[in-house]
Amino acid sequence: MADTSNADAFVEFERVQKSYDGENLVVKDLNLFMPKGEFLTMLGPSGSGKTTCLMMLAGFETATHGDIRLDGQSINNIPPHKRGIGMVFQNYALFPHMTVAENLSFPLEVRKMGKSEREEKVKRALDMVQMGAFGGRRPAQMSGGQQQRVALARALVFEPELVLMDEPLGALDKQLRETLQFEITNLAHDLGITVVYVTHDQTEALTMSDRVAVFDDGRIQQLAPPDKLYEEPENSFVAQFIGENNTLEGVVKEIKGDSCLVQLDGGELIDAKPVNVTAAGDRTRVSIRPERVEYNKDRLSPDAHTLKAEVLEFIYMGDIFRTRLRVAGTDEFVIKTRNAPDVERLKPGQQIEIGWLPEDCRALDS
Amino acid sequence: MTDTAEHSGPMMAADGTPLKTSLNRALRRQKLRALMLIAPLLIFVLVTFIAPIADMLFRSIENQIVSDTLPRTTAELADWDGDSGELPGPAIFESLYKDIFIAQERKLHTRLGSRLNYELTGVSSLFRKSGRRVDDMGEVYQDQFEDLNSFWKKGENWNALLGSDSWMTAQSSWNEDSGSAQPAFEIRAELSALLPETAATYAIFADFVQNEDEDNLLSEDPWAIVYSALYEDLSAGADVSGYSGPGATELQEAAALAADFEVVDFTAAFEDIDEDWHNIEVWQTIQTYSPEFTSGYFLNAVDMKKGLDGAEMRPENEQLYIKLFIRTFIMSMAITCSCILLGYPVAWILANLPARTANLLMILVLLPFWTSLLVRTSAWKVMLQQQGVINDTLVWLGVVADDSRLALINNQTGTIIAMTHILLPFMILPLYSVMKTIPPTYLRAAKSLGATNWTAFWRVYFPQSVPGIGAGSILVFILAIGYYITPELVGGTTGTFISNRIAYHISSSLNWGLAAALGAILLAVVLGLYWAYDRIVGIDNVKLGG
Numbered sequence: 001m002a003d004t005s006n007a008d009a010f011v012e013f014e015r016v017q018k019s020y021d022g023e024n025l026v027v028k029d030l031n032l033f034m035p036k037g038e039f040l041t042m043l044g045p046s047g048s049g050k051t052t053c054l055m056m057l058a059g060f061e062t063a064t065h066g067d068i069r070l071d072g073q074s075i076n077n078i079p080p081h082k083r084g085i086g087m088v089f090q091n092y093a094l095f096p097h098m099t100v101a102e103n104l105s106f107p108l109e110v111r112k113m114g115k116s117e118r119e120e121k122v123k124r125a126l127d128m129v130q131m132g133a134f135g136g137r138r139p140a141q142m143s144g145g146q147q148q149r150v151a152l153a154r155a156l157v158f159e160p161e162l163v164l165m166d167e168p169l170g171a172l173d174k175q176l177r178e179t180l181q182f183e184i185t186n187l188a189h190d191l192g193i194t195v196v197y198v199t200h201d202q203t204e205a206l207t208m209s210d211r212v213a214v215f216d217d218g219r220i221q222q223l224a225p226p227d228k229l230y231e232e233p234e235n236s237f238v239a240q241f242i243g244e245n246n247t248l249e250g251v252v253k254e255i256k257g258d259s260c261l262v263q264l265d266g267g268e269l270i271d272a273k274p275v276n277v278t279a280a281g282d283r284t285r286v287s288i289r290p291e292r293v294e295y296n297k298d299r300l301s302p303d304a305h306t307l308k309a310e311v312l313e314f315i316y317m318g319d320i321f322r323t324r325l326r327v328a329g330t331d332e333f334v335i336k337t338r339n340a341p342d343v344e345r346l347k348p349g350q351q352i353e354i355g356w357l358p359e360d361c362r363a364l365d366s
Numbered sequence: 367m368t369d370t371a372e373h374s375g376p377m378m379a380a381d382g383t384p385l386k387t388s389l390n391r392a393l394r395r396q397k398l399r400a401l402m403l404i405a406p407l408l409i410f411v412l413v414t415f416i417a418p419i420a421d422m423l424f425r426s427i428e429n430q431i432v433s434d435t436l437p438r439t440t441a442e443l444a445d446w447d448g449d450s451g452e453l454p455g456p457a458i459f460e461s462l463y464k465d466i467f468i469a470q471e472r473k474l475h476t477r478l479g480s481r482l483n484y485e486l487t488g489v490s491s492l493f494r495k496s497g498r499r500v501d502d503m504g505e506v507y508q509d510q511f512e513d514l515n516s517f518w519k520k521g522e523n524w525n526a527l528l529g530s531d532s533w534m535t536a537q538s539s540w541n542e543d544s545g546s547a548q549p550a551f552e553i554r555a556e557l558s559a560l561l562p563e564t565a566a567t568y569a570i571f572a573d574f575v576q577n578e579d580e581d582n583l584l585s586e587d588p589w590a591i592v593y594s595a596l597y598e599d600l601s602a603g604a605d606v607s608g609y610s611g612p613g614a615t616e617l618q619e620a621a622a623l624a625a626d627f628e629v630v631d632f633t634a635a636f637e638d639i640d641e642d643w644h645n646i647e648v649w650q651t652i653q654t655y656s657p658e659f660t661s662g663y664f665l666n667a668v669d670m671k672k673g674l675d676g677a678e679m680r681p682e683n684e685q686l687y688i689k690l691f692i693r694t695f696i697m698s699m700a701i702t703c704s705c706i707l708l709g710y711p712v713a714w715i716l717a718n719l720p721a722r723t724a725n726l727l728m729i730l731v732l733l734p735f736w737t738s739l740l741v742r743t744s745a746w747k748v749m750l751q752q753q754g755v756i757n758d759t760l761v762w763l764g765v766v767a768d769d770s771r772l773a774l775i776n777n778q779t780g781t782i783i784a785m786t787h788i789l790l791p792f793m794i795l796p797l798y799s800v801m802k803t804i805p806p807t808y809l810r811a812a813k814s815l816g817a818t819n820w821t822a823f824w825r826v827y828f829p830q831s832v833p834g835i836g837a838g839s840i841l842v843f844i845l846a847i848g849y850y851i852t853p854e855l856v857g858g859t860t861g862t863f864i865s866n867r868i869a870y871h872i873s874s875s876l877n878w879g880l881a882a883a884l885g886a887i888l889l890a891v892v893l894g895l896y897w898a899y900d901r902i903v904g905i906d907n908v909k910l911g912g
Binding site: 059060084106111154 | 805807808810811812813814815816817818819821822825826829830
């Protein structure tokens with residue numbers, strides 16, 4: 001699963017399990033290897049175990065079983081304050097009774113750093129997040145975005161090699177979130193730090209990360225770079241969870257190398273790429289991204305299988321058109337087309353035929 | 367269209383009235399309704415609580431009783447030099463005679479005696495004794511007038527002489543049983559000018575008979591001091607030869623012979639009653655407390671007294687209140703501190719446990735609230751006494767020997783133990799509600815930044831819980847400083863508070879002025895502490911929750 005070898009791993013989870021009540025496993029057999037300098041995002045629905053993993057790495061939860069290693073050293077028995085891991089929290093967790101400068105100075109003080117050195121580092125860290133003028137403010141006197149910038153600076157000021165971020169942008173509005181996503185990524189790459197980022201926002205995960213680990217049910221469902229994750233989901237959970245997705249259910253009729261024929265439950269035949277179906281007769285769920293569906297016959301290969309569709313709804317969204325269709329018994333089939341001069345705007349009630357390239361349609365587990 | 371950008375002056379509402387007026391009008395109804403809602407409670411508190419307290423506090427400076435009871439004496443004493451070491455002159459003794467005479471008729475002299483007894487021991491009995499004997503003093507003149515002419519024996523003759531003709535007519539036709547009011551006595555204007563002292567004294571007598579005794583003035587014989595007043599007027603050379611009204615003959619006869627009357631020496635007469643009247647200290651005390659308002663109670667409340675050269679400390683063996691105040695403060699602080707020490711960990715546990723368990727434990731914390739204060743205090747009596755549960759256990763464990771059992775009650779230890787227990791919930795509750803609002807992420811954040819458990823607690827958690835400590839401390843301290851029942855029951859002599867002393871003066875010694883002064887000082891000190899707290903910690907930092 002991991003495409004990084006064990007040897008240069010900076011953060012390692014090896015067969016880690018976690019249970020809170022002794023009956024249910026919140027984290028089931030987690031194996032993860034991260035090289036130094038990587039920006040890895042743990043993405044998943046709530047209750048999927050991603051935050052627990054982060055807390056185990058930070059030292060606030062202990063693993064029930066397995067080994068967590070940092071830079072080759074097992075940290076299972078090292079208390080959080082000795083791990084030297086920076087952390088950014090969702091609610092910022094800036095100490096309300098201290099000024100911004102005092103907040104940043106705190107990790108340096110507990111490391112018994114001299115006053116002048118402290119001041120210099122605090123100033124540099126604040127400048128880094130464009131908050132140089134706010135040193136004397138209290139957290140309550142700043143906006144959410146400013147607070148999160150300060151929290152980021154505080155997590156970085158003592159120069160940790162690993163920084164954990166627990167849904168740091170969850171409480172911010174969309175525009176601010178996008179600006180900060182960009183800033184955090186840049187900062188992480190400029191400083192060369194390793195980042196483990198937890199979020200349930202898939203856009204955030206895709207735009208920021210080097211690799212994304214999709215969590216569900218206490219397991220990593222897929223660990224891959226964003227493009228691979230989006231275009232080549234390995235199972236139907238990932239396909240559903242990441243981005244918008246159309247699914248059709250059916251049975252594999254035959255597999256021919258890179259391509260297979262799937263008979264949908266309504267009897268229609270379509271081409272798909274076998275991903276985790278192994279033999280003819282397997283039930284499958286095929287997944288097609290809305291933007292990969294084609295209804296202009298000229299662009300489809302002549303021998304491609306097509307499906308009849310009825311336009312139910314046409315939504316103008318500015319840069320794209322979103323069209324809902326009735327296809328093979330489902331009313332929820334969505335296609336997206338770019339707003340371009342040569343693109344036909346479909347009308348509700350219109351009968352069309354749709355098709356796709358076989359490699360865009362992935363036959364996954366059912 | 368109007369250009370609002372060019373509009374200067376106050377903003378206008380749509381109908382042209384200034385926006386402020388318009389807004390105020392809109393808000394007035396709302397404010398009025400709010401006021402109506404709180405009005406019943408406000409009136410209740412004002413009438414039953416604030417007003418009595420204000421009245422009580424006023425008593426700490428009020429001192430009208432001296433000048434009200436001894437008006438002539440205090441007026442004349444104003445010119446007397448108390449430092450000279452000489453007794454006041456005979457005129458003052460004569461005034462004293464009249465004042466005490468009237469006061470004893472009105473039965474006010476013992477009250478004044480009690481009042482002055484707070485300042486100088488022995489005055490109370492002096493006044494009581496003088497009240498009993500002052501009657502005899504004036505009889506010397508009464509007898510002489512009566513011997514001169516039996517005319518002076520009869521009250522009706524006096525009324526005819528001194529009352530105005532119109533009043534006499536009205537009074538004579540007044541029927542006692544008719545239920546209508548007795549016609550108020552009116553002095554004969556002519557005699558009022560000729561015999562001012564007699565007229566004034568008789569007027570007092572008439573007023574007393576008519577309004578306080580509610581007797582028919584016609585059937586009452588005058589007081590002895592009326593005779594002394596008449597003698598005083600006549601011997602001062604009043605010219606009554608021009609008077610021709612009723613009793614003119616008798617009056618002129620008396621005027622002619624008055625010069626030969628035996629003179630009463632009031633100075634000697636008072637010495638005869640009690641030689642304390644020749645003690646200069648008594649006179650100094652009366653003079654010092656003549657003004658209508660006095661700082662005496664307050665000086666007394668801080669172990670001082672009014673001396674000849676202003677305020678001075680009382681002798682060492684009479685000092686009591688400063689020591690009591692200091693003890694009250696130190697013990698209240700000790701109670702507050704032990705409440706913090708015991709309450710903080712409990713509040714922390716409560717705030718960090720799951721809600722179910724926390725609620726159960728909270729009931730245990732609140733349990734004392736549902737038990738009577740007296741029951742709890744009595745329980746401590748059982749626990750703490752020498753033959754009590756705690757001592758028995760310690761002896762059984764061999765920690766203390768049987769013959770050296772610990773004295774845990776009827777001293778400061780007992781008060782501190784029992785009051786800490788009683789006031790503990792007042793510390794835990796605000797602490798708990800403040801701690802509840804401190805998210806656990808702060809501690810995590812501190813630890814992730816490299817702080818040890820202790821540093822994280824001390825630098826990050828503790829400062830945020832200070833508002834709770836502040837609120838709890840203010841609550842506990844202010845409650846403790848005014849606590850009464852518990853120190854009374856378990857405090858013995860060394861563990862009582864100033865409040866016990868205030869209660870003593872209210873209910874036993876009846877020195878309400880001193881009690882009010884002590885209470886006022888206590889109130890001022892608490893307000894002062896509150897102010898200091900506001901300056902140092904900031905009252906915004908006090909949270910009772912949320």
